[in-house]
Amino acid sequence: MREVREAFRRFWPLTRGDRKWLLAIIGCVVVSALAETASILLFAELTDNALKSGSLDAFWSPAGAWLAVAALGALVGYLGNSLATWTAERFVLRLRAGVFRHVQDLPPHFFQKHRQGDLVERLTGDVEAIEQMVVSGVVGTVSAAFSAVFYAAAAFWLRWDLALVTFVLAPLFLLAARRFSGRVREASQDERVADGAITSVVEESLGNVVLTQAYNRQGDEAGRLDREARAWMKASVRGARLSEMYEQFVEVVETVCVLTVIGLGVWEISADRMTLGRLLAFAAFIGYLYPPVRNLGQLGLTLTAATAGAQRLNEILDAQPSVADPTAPVRAWPVRGWVGFHGVSFRYPGATRESLADVTFTASPGELVIITGASGAGKSTLSKLLTRFYDPSAGVITLDGVPLPDVPLDFLREQIALLPQETLILNGTIRENIECGRPGATDADIERVARSAAAHAFITALPEGYDTRITPVTATLSGGQLKRITIARAMLRAAPVLILDEPTAGLDSVAARQIVQPLRRLMSSRTTIMITHDLSLAPDADRILVVDEGRLVEAGSHAELVARGGMYTRLAGPVPRVLEGRVEDTLVLRV
């Protein structure tokens, strides 16, 4: 019960704005119950006055009234149910949007910890389970309670002594509901976990289909799916079995009640203390009473099932973004591009050791700073701190001398164009993919940057040109071509600071060479921080920083570091002659 209360406290505020509609729905339910009560009483009148005596005169007036009441009931029922669906869906819409917005601000390590399929399940199944509790649940409880009170009052009004006898059996329903609720919750939680796991396995397997086929892992993948599917099947069958047991038990109790009423009724009619019409009406009220009472009992089950969803959703909502917008932000200014790391240390949440320790360096507007080092040295972590996915544990990072935590997050990210290791492609057209660098850019701007990124020629050679649809796994374009699209996107952003994380990663030497020119154009007149193992651009760099185990161990120009003969020379190895030539050429171009 405590979980239900907590879930309500958290999710009930989302109904704000729709509460008047909830009241309207309940109003419709009350009118429906009233109409139903009236029809039963009219039915009793018809039985006693028209049916028994076969009098047509006594038929017309109650029949007309019954028809009117039925029409009113139908109209109100239609309105109430349509409104209830609309309100419930609006709640789902709002809750899902809220959770989705929250998830989008969560730090990268959250997504490494949670499997994608599991998150998908939380944003779909669990969100709907909470709606079942907060909107449909509330409407259902209030409606069931009203209906039960109406029908019970009508039954008492007809024969209080008979009604009392039947109601003695009511606690049996509550007992059954209590007995089943805990076990249903367990089953429903297991089912949701298994559901998420199935989605994850399917997603991971399909996303990795090349590895599966190349290494003949189809059997293993099928086995993985089979394990999760069996867990789901077990939980789902258990849940269905429990619900069915509850249903059947209630059915039997209902039959006992109806038979009791009929038995007593027959006795009363034989003693001339009751008419047939009144007995039928009484039986009808008792019959109508069971569904709302049963719903009330089952509502307990729905509530407990929904709290499982609420707990899983709370886990997401309780995860905090690792950075927040400043409370007293500095005003936007024309950023020049001075970047400073001052004694920066950082440890990932939950990690045992620091990924960066006491890193200090600056980059001036227009400079190219290359950061290199062994794998796992902490290079990408530097870019995550500069784009403020995380804040340092010690030290401070500045942009034009302003500490990053004082800069509004949106503004900061507008000033930094990030070209991450993975080529990030949106599901959309090539035009949309480039335009997302600066929403609202004109076609002429898009074409200009595409030309600059050496992408215009291959784009226009496609049958649909800039309107060609691409996806992250698109096969129509090569890795190098996709990279050039992302370079065009970064060019369009026209941010004063550029971060390139392994720009040539995953490309063969021909493709890598094709993006060098576009990259040089992109870097010109910006502060560029390039994280790379590929040191073919090193002689161009104003400064090279060598990182090892989170520490800055060497800094200087290519020539200085080569002369020093330290770690850099081991990382760089012999510089191939061809590359040297290419660097010379491009240096001339730069001048």
Ligand SMILES: Nc1ncnc2c1ncn2[C@@H]1O[C@H](COP(=O)(O)OP(=O)(O)OP(=O)(O)O)[C@@H](O)[C@H]1O
């Ligand atoms: N989310 C995380 N949680 C804990 N530790 C992490 C996390 N991400 C990275 N690390 C650790 O931080 C260290 C630095 O990682 P980083 O990705 O910055 O290295 P890198 O130099 O960019 O490596 P590579 O060249 O292979 O991309 C590594 O030891 C890594 O294991």
